[in-house]
Amino acid sequence: MNEIKDNALPHAVAPTNLDLDTPDKPYLDSNELIINMGPQHPATHGVLRVILKLDGEKVLGTECVIGYLHRGVEKIAENRTYTMFNPYVDRMDYVAAVSNGLGYCQAVEKLLNIEAPPRANYIRVILTELNRLASHQIWLGTHALDIGAMTPLFYTFRDREEILKIFEKYCGARLTTHAFRIGGCQYELYNGFEKDVKNFLSFFPPKMDEYEALLTGNRIWIDRTKNVGMLSAKDAIALGVTGPMLRASGVKWDIRKAIPYANYKDFDFEVPIGQNGDTYDRYLVRMQEMRQSCRIIEQAVNGIPEGPIMAKVPKVIKPPVGEIYHSIEAPKGELGYFIVSDGSTQPYRVRVRPPSFVNLQALDTMVRGQLVADVVAVIGTIDIVLGEVDR
């Protein structure tokens, strides 16, 4: 296992040297075998294709083939107004649509040099953190299912429903919420929102104990995740990995703390980190993160100030000429928007820096030298959403 750690970085070069086009080479008498996993494979979380080079059960190298879900979101953005592009960002990371919307709205607000009012920021934080819980729940359910534990999937989907109900009551949509607008929020909180959120906060932590009772001390779970998919802090930084994956490798970095946005600096929460950078640590980090999210929501819901929910935004949004980069801590890592404005109503260029895309690059480093079954565990632990990888 140590060999991955030592020469992990040069490996990033290797996928291109897989020698896939050697039909004349009779590989049956050699030990190496090239097999194809996906794109239609339940454990690839959508349409990811991984070409594996194997020596028996051992992985010698991988190559990811992506783009099956490419919709040209960045091109679409150049042909829409700033407001019209807003719903499109929900379709990238569709299990954390609220985070996508927050990142985009804040980037445009920055470009316009305006700020959302405090009340809007509180609403944004509550919904975004609820969405982080929903996203982590999907991750936990599907990741555990991939490894062979079926029950957590039913548990997490059952409890995620409560979050989606709050979203539905707030804005009418469950997944692609389009909850925020440039300058604030469109909708005022519905009657009983605080009560619903507080009910959820008393309902959810016991459920998390249930998940942990199923997995944390489970012999099979530990065997399948401990020392699997190791990623050292050095490699994680070099590969640009962010989010829970980076923190599980021992780097205490969270954009909510490092470069605070919205009003995260008003809240008291901790940034959990791991030590070994293996799949088990990433599991623990995400579980603790969910508890921290509950803390943030609790503080926010008890302190929602009165006031407007929309800043003064011009009817026609025409930001001055300039470029801006803004990023937020999405459930999967650093989600950034780089927007170039030419002073017209449509963005000149929108670049989305998706966390899944960059994190997926680390797959090869993480699975080299491990077993085929571990590839499934590692894809699950990266927590990819192909809608965001391919955009």
Place this chain on the structure above:
Amino acid sequence: MAEESKSQVPPSPGESKPAAEKPVPPAQASAPPSEKPASDKPATPPAVAKPAAPAAAGATPAAPAKPAAPAKAPVPTPVPWTSPMVEKYKKQYGSGLEAQSYLGQNYFTVDRSLIPDFLKLLRDDEQFDYCVDLTAAHYPKREKQFDVFWILYSFPRNERIRVKTQIADGESLPSSFPIWPTADWLEREVYDMFGIKFDGHPGLKRILLPDGWQGFPLRKDYGILQQDKEWVQINLGIESGQ
């Protein structure tokens, strides 16, 4: 198409400012109609390219006049960025390097010839150890058609900067892969979308689009409904993807 006729100029300080001071009443009238063709755009591709262009061209001079009505916030402009790090590199590179700050975000505009060395210095001497993003923008009317951006972050300094350079069509850049391994896929995506080549990249090929695809979709001369018809017909067995 419409975008081409608009501003090709990179953000320059003095430009939009004076215009913002004179409120032009007809501008208000002309601004809303310019919204219309924009929203119709996806519906009818061939008919749109032409009507949209004059409308957008008409809207451009009116654009700075609009925010003049509230006349509150002055239009933000890039200001010089000063720090010990900037001074050091200005001494070293002179006119090949410019340091500015826009809305609190700092960026270097550097000459293409400095590219691998300057980035390497930033990582080794200034601890910018995390390459957040690498991307480009296309300005077809300009002589040097492409802006290429590196967004860098330093964990020890908790600082984010951008490095920006201009290159002409057909020109290549040295790969940043040896500096930040994360540039692997990011450079492949820039190549895929803009056709910018990176020398020394270990396997520069398309990443999101299929390997045999012709054309680079994020260039401004590539229409939103345009596609590689031949590829679609051969590989998907259908007349058109639309």
